Amino acid sequence: MPRFFLSRIGQLVLVLVGLTILLFILTRLLPTDPAVLLAGDQATAAQVAMLREQLGLNDPILQQYLRFITDLLSGDFGVSVVTGQSVAGEIAYRFPATLELSVAALLLSILVGVPSGILAAGSRDGVLDYVIRFFSIAGLAVASFWLAVLLQLVFSMGLDWLPLRGRSTVGYPVAPHVTGLFVIDYTLAGDLEGLKQTFKHLALPAITLAFPAAATIMRFMRSSMIETLNASYVSWERAVGYRERRILWRYAARNALSATVTQLGLLFGLLLSGSVIVEAIFGWPGIGDYLYNSIIAGDFAPVVVTTLLIAICYSVINLLVDALNYVLDPRLSGV
Numbered sequence: 001m002p003r004f005f006l007s008r009i010g011q012l013v014l015v016l017v018g019l020t021i022l023l024f025i026l027t028r029l030l031p032t033d034p035a036v037l038l039a040g041d042q043a044t045a046a047q048v049a050m051l052r053e054q055l056g057l058n059d060p061i062l063q064q065y066l067r068f069i070t071d072l073l074s075g076d077f078g079v080s081v082v083t084g085q086s087v088a089g090e091i092a093y094r095f096p097a098t099l100e101l102s103v104a105a106l107l108l109s110i111l112v113g114v115p116s117g118i119l120a121a122g123s124r125d126g127v128l129d130y131v132i133r134f135f136s137i138a139g140l141a142v143a144s145f146w147l148a149v150l151l152q153l154v155f156s157m158g159l160d161w162l163p164l165r166g167r168s169t170v171g172y173p174v175a176p177h178v179t180g181l182f183v184i185d186y187t188l189a190g191d192l193e194g195l196k197q198t199f200k201h202l203a204l205p206a207i208t209l210a211f212p213a214a215a216t217i218m219r220f221m222r223s224s225m226i227e228t229l230n231a232s233y234v235s236w237e238r239a240v241g242y243r244e245r246r247i248l249w250r251y252a253a254r255n256a257l258s259a260t261v262t263q264l265g266l267l268f269g270l271l272l273s274g275s276v277i278v279e280a281i282f283g284w285p286g287i288g289d290y291l292y293n294s295i296i297a298g299d300f301a302p303v304v305v306t307t308l309l310i311a312i313c314y315s316v317i318n319l320l321v322d323a324l325n326y327v328l329d330p331r332l333s334g335v
Contacts, residue, residue, distance in 0.1 A: 002314070004115065008322050009319070011143050011314045012319060013314075014295055015311070015315060016311060016312065016315065017129045019307075019308065019311050020069060020072070020308065021065070023199060023304050023307060023308065024064075027300050027303075027304060029119050030234065038132045039145075042196070045261065053121075060326050066265060069260070072305075075088060076088075076320050077305045078301035078305075079301065080299055080301060084114045087291075087301050087302050087305050088305075090290060090302065091302075091306065091309060093180075094285055094286050094287045094289070094290050095180075095286070095287055095289075096179065096180025096181050097180070097285050097286035098153035098169055098272060098279070098284075098286030098287045098288055099181065099204065099239045099272075099286060100181045100182065100183060100202070100273060101187060101205055101275060101278075101279070101286060102209070102268060102271040102272050104183075104202050104206040105205075105207075105209035105210040105213060105271050106210070106213065106268050106271055107124070107266070108207065108210040108214070109210040109211075109213035109217055109267065110207055110214075110217065110264065110314075112210070112214040112215025112217075112218075112220045113213070113214040113215070113216070113221060114217060114221055114257075114260065115131050115209065116135075116136075116214070116218045116221070116243055117132075117219070117221025117222040117224075117260075118221060118222075118225055118248060118249065118256075119221070119222075119226060120132040120133060120218065120222040120225075121221070121226045121229060121248075121252075121256075122225070122227030122244075122248045123125060124264050129222075129288070130219060130221075132221075133218075135215065135218070136215040136216075136218040136219050136222075137215070137217075138215070139211045139214060139215025139218075140212055140216070141187075142211065144208055144209070144211075144212065144278055145238055145277050145278075146275060147208050148204070148205070148208045148277075148278055148281045148282065149206060149281065151204045151207060152164055152281075152282075153249060155203075155204060156204070159229060162200050162201075162203050162204055163167050163200055163204075164199050164236065165199050165282050165283035165284075166201060166282075166283050166284070166285075167182065167198075167200060167283075168182070168193050168197065168198070168240055169197045169201070171192070172193075172197055173189075173191050173211060175194055176189055177190075182194070182198040182278050183195065183198055183199075183202075185227065186198055186254070197247060200268060204282060205275075205279070205282040205284055208278050208282075209271055209278055210277060213267045213270070213271060214268060215295060216258060216263065217263065217267070219263070220263045221257075221260050223229050223249075223257065224256035224257075224260055225256045227256075228255050228256045229247075229248075230253045233280045234247060234252060261321060264321065265286070265317045265320065265321030266318070266321075268317050269310075269313065269314030269317055269318065272310050272313055272314065273314070275288035275309045276288040276289075276291055276292050277292070279292070279294075281290045287306050287309065287310070290302055290306060291303060291306045291307075294306070298301070
């Protein structure tokens with residue numbers, strides 16, 4: 001078991017080192033000069049040259065990279081050119097919003113995708129199977145930005161059931177900061193109305209993110225279930241008289257979940273990174289919205305740090321998924 005995890009951690013470290021090199025090179029290849037952005041439009045050439053010297057942009061490239069890594073490891077992520085605030089502080093404030101949205105979307109996609117995949121496999125080539133497969137294809141084909149706008153038009157502007165944008169209701173007191181996750185903070189405060197408002201604001205962006213994720217889970221769960229239902233032990237269970245429903249939900253589903261668990265880890269990483277456009281459309285104050293605005297403004301520091309944070313989350317989640325699969329599947333114990 002230690003050997004299994006050491007190999008995974010070694011791969012994680014190599015991936016992150018490679019990503020830092022790639023991001024460092026890309027920031028140096030971009031035509032925009034960081035010194036010009038920091039100095040402002042009114043700065044003279046002499047002021048820009050002085051700022052370049054202060055920032056160390058004239059140093060040898062290897063020295064710049066080592067300083068870049070040292071700053072990252074020490075938690076010095078720089079200052080945002082747009083807001084003038086510490087990048088570390090901005091991300092610490094915004095990350096809980098993205099985490100809450102991603103977790104809500106993942107839970108919603110699991111609640112829809114896993115049972116749908118089981119039902120589709122249980123009625124293979126039947127009417128229900130074709131209906132579920134249609135929705136799974138639609139979930140993968142529909143663009144998230146189009147779905148987001150459609151949901152806003154119907155449920156916010158048309159029916160006025162749910163908020164159009166934002167994470168909290170204007171004028172309603174924000175929950176005392178404990179975790180930064182409104183669902184938890186309002187629950188700890190015993191504020192049921194605040195919890196209700198939080199779920200209303202979460203609904204549309206979470207559904208937008210969950211739709212393609214649920215479609216992916218449906219497809220993998222259906223495929224894994226069909227393979228499991230063709231196994232010899234299932235034929236034995238049918239031969240001894242077990243009910244089909246019991247076989248489907250109690251035995252086959254449990255064994256089929258192993259392959260789907262791996263996809264859940266990948267999906268959560270994709271939800272974190274794929275929330276950029278969704279957060280921008282819904283005005284959700286997370287790292288996706290922060291990344292989007294930083295890219296538009298050419299603000300390099302937030303782009304680099306946010307990308308690395310998403311990569312770290314993605315890698316750690318996949319490490320946890322590997323650990324879960326190690327526990328669920330005894331065959332991995334020999335790795």
